[in-house]
Amino acid sequence: MNYLRRRLSDSNFMANLPNGYMTDLQRPQPPPPPPSATSPSPGTGGFFSSLSNAVKQTTAAAAATFSEQVGGVSGSATSSGRSKVLLVVDEPGTDWAKYFKGKKLHGELDIKVEQAEFCDLNLVAHANGNFSVDMEVMRNGIKVVRTLKPDFVLIRQHAYSMARGGDHRGIVIGLQYAGVPSVNTLHSVYNFCDKPWVFAQMVRLHRKLGPEEFPLIDQTFYPNHKEMVSWTGMWKAEDLSDYVQRLAHSECSGPFNNEKGK
Numbered sequence: 001m002n003y004l005r006r007r008l009s010d011s012n013f014m015a016n017l018p019n020g021y022m023t024d025l026q027r028p029q030p031p032p033p034p035p036s037a038t039s040p041s042p043g044t045g046g047f048f049s050s051l052s053n054a055v056k057q058t059t060a061a062a063a064a065t066f067s068e069q070v071g072g073v074s075g076s077a078t079s080s081g082r083s084k085v086l087l088v089v090d091e092p093g094t095d096w097a098k099y100f101k102g103k104k105l106h107g108e109l110d111i112k113v114e115q116a117e118f119c120d121l122n123l124v125a126h127a128n129g130n131f132s133v134d135m136e137v138m139r140n141g142i143k144v145v146r147t148l149k150p151d152f153v154l155i156r157q158h159a160y161s162m163a164r165g166g167d168h169r170g171i172v173i174g175l176q177y178a179g180v181p182s183v184n185t186l187h188s189v190y191n192f193c194d195k196p197w198v199f200a201q202m203v204r205l206h207r208k209l210g211p212e213e214f215p216l217i218d219q220t221f222y223p224n225h226k227e228m229v230s231w232t233g234m235w236k237a238e239d240l241s242d243y244v245q246r247l248a249h250s251e252c253s254g255p256f257n258n259e260k261g262k
Contacts, residue, residue, distance in 0.1 A: 083110040087133065087150035089118055089171075090157050114148055118157055118168035123178070131178035152181040160193035169193050196221055 084105055088096040097113040104110060116135045125131040135146050153175060159168045169190065176186045192198055199219060206216045222228040 082108070083112050084151040085112050085114060085148060087148070087153045088113055088115040089121065089153065089155045090115060091117060094156070096154070096156075114150065118159060118171055119165065121168075121171055123171060123174045125174050125178035129179060131174070131180070150180060152183065154183040155186075155189050158192070159189055 086100065090096065092115070096115050100111045100113050114135065116137070120136040122134040123131060132147050132149055135148060136143050137146055138144075155172075159172050160166065172186055172190050172193070175182065176190070182189070191201075199216075200221075202214075202216060206214045208214075
């Protein structure tokens, strides 16, 4: 038996066999199948693995979008080849420069922070993409104007209020006109300038999800002041007509809770 095993395993012996003789022995053995990848178990390990992959993909997509907005912007007159200018629109109570100190874009570009309020900004934007932003700053107790060209902006201040000089929607429109990338989208900033418009979006969610999942306060919308002046409720005043006529274009009212002693 040992002799037969050696003979049958000899390649010369198998090559000299006539055609059709002991074909099973002459047929080459098929290569072993590659080891199949072990599929994740349907337990918690597979779930957390899928969740981790989803988080990584989402983070990568967000980073790619941010890189496309910021990294694709060509250098301006106020930004060098090794830095990008970030214009932060916010009140002076928060020093945003310290939050970006030492931070880099793509691991190599420094972030130069310029901070101002809406009331200290002015800009001119052209259809060909050129624009410039004027910023009033205090130097030695004197207000001077600086001109800069930010690579992207971060808006942390409301762009519209009913106070005198509180309408800064023109700056938001100018930034959009100039195509300046924004960390928080200019669309959302502009939409939140009109509270009834935002509340209308919330009403849509309220109707879709139901009052239990998305509760809202009771509110009434008026397209103009003429229909509102005959209503008395939330505002306790002798004459509402002077107030509502000063509003821009629309009004909203809600129930008045008159709690004595508070």
